[in-house]
Amino acid sequence: MNFFIVSLIKSALVAFVLLTALAYIQWVERKVLAHIQLRVGPRRVGPHGLLQPLADVIKLLTKEDILPSHVNKFFYFLAPFIAVMFALISIAVIPFGTEIKIGSFSTPMQLTDLNIGVLFILGLSGIGVYGVALAGWASNNKYALIGGLRSSAQMISYELPMAMAIAAPLLMLNSLSFRELVDGQGGFFLGFIPRWSIFQLPFPQIVSFLIFLIAAFAETNRVPFDLPEAENELVAGFHVEYGSMKFAAFFMAEYANMVTVSCVAALLFLGGWQPLWPVEYGSGFVPTIIFGIAGLICFSHALNPARPFDRITLPVFGVVFLGIAGIFLIPIAATILLPLFWFLAKVGIILFIYIWIRGTLPRFRYDQLMNFAWTVLFPLAIINLFVTALTVALTSK
Amino acid sequence: MPEISLPQSVPLTWYLILSAILFTLGVAGFLFRRNVITVFMSIELMLNAVNLSFVTFSYKYKQVDGHIFSFFVMVVAAAEAAVGLAIILTIFKNRQTLEIDEVSSLKN
Amino acid sequence: MVDAILFLLFAAIAVVCAINLVVQTHPISSALSLVGVMGALALIYLQLGGEFIAAAQLIVYAGAIMVLFIFVIMLLNAGKERKLPRRLWVTYAGVPLLAGFIGVAAFVIERMLPPSPGAKFGAMTHGNPQEIGRSLFQVYLLPFEVTSVLILIAILGAVVLASKEVE
Secondary structure (H helix, E strand, O other): OHHHHHHHHHHHHHHHHHHHHHHHHHHHHHHHHHHHOOOOOOOOOOHHHOOHHHHHHHHHHHOOOOOOOOOOHHHHHHHHHHHHHHHHHHHHHOOOOOEEEEOOEEEEOOOOOOOOHHHHHHHHHHHHHHHHHHHHHHOOOHHHHHHHHHHHHHHHHHHHHHHHHHHHHHHHHOOOOHHHHHHOOOOEEOOOEEOOOOOOOOOOOHHHHHHHHHHHHHHOOOOOOOHHHOHHHHOOHHHOOOOHHHHHHHHHHHHHHHHHHHHHHHHHOOOOOOOOOOHHHOHHHHHHHHHHHHHHHHHHHHHOOOOOOHHHHHHHHHHHHHHHHHHOOOHHHHHHHHHHHHHHHHHHHHHHHHHHHHHHOOOOOHHHHHHHHHHHHHHHHHHHHHHHHHHHHHHOO | OOOOOOOOOEOHHHHHHHHHHHHHHHHHHHHHOOEHHHHHHHHHHHHHHHHHHHHHHHHHOOOOHHHHHHHHHHHHHHHHHHHHHHHHHHHHHHHOOOEHHHOOOOOO | OHHHHHHHHHHHHHHHHHHHHHHOOOHHHHHHHHHHHHHHHHHHHHHOOOHHHHHHHHHHHHHHHHHHHHHHHHHHOOOOOOOOOOOHHHHHHHHHHHHHHHHHHHHHHHHHOOOOOOEOOOOOOOOOHHHHHHHHHHOOHHHHHHHHHHHHHHHHHHHHHHHOOOO
16 A cells, blocks of 8 residues: 555656646747747746746637537547657656655655566557547648658657667666666766766767667657648648647647657666766765856846846845755755756756757758658668677677 | 455456457458458457467466567568558559459459 | 456457457548557556567557558548448347357367466566567577568568559
């Protein structure tokens, strides 16, 4: 019984944090894209637009939910349901840190540690294709159908290089469970180089990491591979007939897929929650330093604020950041929060790369996209897997 | 309310009966449907029923060979689906119909 | 007892989806029912200790082969099947006969299977990927290589068939 209650609490916590994070990733994306394009982004709703996701959620919930008369009703309702469900379930196997030990009670920071965790995520991303294909079909609209078919063909074409790019570090780490994968990336070479997959001998997995990132961009339908849902090319593709909450469901599914894929990249290639340099040399103070600098910058900007209400909000942010920096100094909290910080930092960097590339690159045409998958990425993934297998076989006793 | 007592562990015959039911439904679909894609899907249903049978017997003898056979069945089903759907596409291009009763020009 | 409840639930889902596959007129409903059957069967494989097979069922069968089926149905724009005028006594005689046949098969299975312990979740520990890998690459190496040649032949065949022009 104890196990059930603890799991229930963990699931509720993870679901709540994930859904809030999805909304705020959209805020981060709009702000970062805006600053790349030399404008400001949302800044009216709340300080620096921080309540914009709340306004968006209220708008999407209260909009009229239209059911067009020409759609296939059962599949029209089923498609966003499938897309969201399988995107959100994949978070269940992702470990966020080491164990939480409070007194005699300890629980890992993961909902379930399947010993086939990697295969579970691959399978769920394969079933998530149905949401897109059915949305295109149910809409009874030729643009939606073409968008849906193109998008699902793109997703299954890029699943192959992604699976082979995942297989390469698995050859060196010898496990399919995420917790064992991260534990296998602990320790340091020469005392200070972390033993992450991208640095690991006998063959550093840098090519696998790049192939995985490119395939992940295509799996989640993000720029530069987002032709099937481009607004100006295909009338927004497969979700053109969807409004309000169902449209929000597709966007939630896309961001949840982004988060899942970033988490998997951080776990497989960047060492999960392992720190960048050993704790003896002071890597325990990194979050304190980062949040402390952020707080001091907030305070220094509050001295001559750009806008009048910033005189109030910027010091508040400064105090919050300095408070978080202080929490990382408490030893009991640090043992729980430090691995969590490293993991979230790596995931955050990969999400920032997603948004950065969205603001920078133009999109591929559909035949260029499919050509790239089958003639460039797939042979490259095979060669990479072959070289990894060869080096592992030659150097193992 | 009658007392239904379920056994502590699931008897293996239940799995085999489920496999028999799925296989019979697959055969029924294969014989009675006229759309060639539905006939093909009934074949896949039969293959799945056989997979369940293999995995059940692999459990009974606590060996992994049944799983390996099941894996090979899946691989062969994948190859068969690819070629079969290509054939269906060619039939559709030639005859513009998806009913197997109408692809009968070699009859009589 | 939880094992029995779970098995009955998944078996009910599988049988309902299979009946739906045979009864539905539109091929896309049949295809999605087949995906439902495969999902239920994957969960039953998990109960029988076949973790790798369950994952392979989801990745290969439900995630790739059925997507291919759905592509073909959407591309060919397959419509509902025309209902043949069928005499009513065929349905009234056929369904009980089918149930009777399944009953006879169940009786024979019950008689022929030697007594063996029931299935409990977690009793079979050999279904993990390490065991499958060991067996696949040591005992069954030749069939493994032969199936890879088979898949190559299938790819070539499909590409040739799909690219032939209709005169």
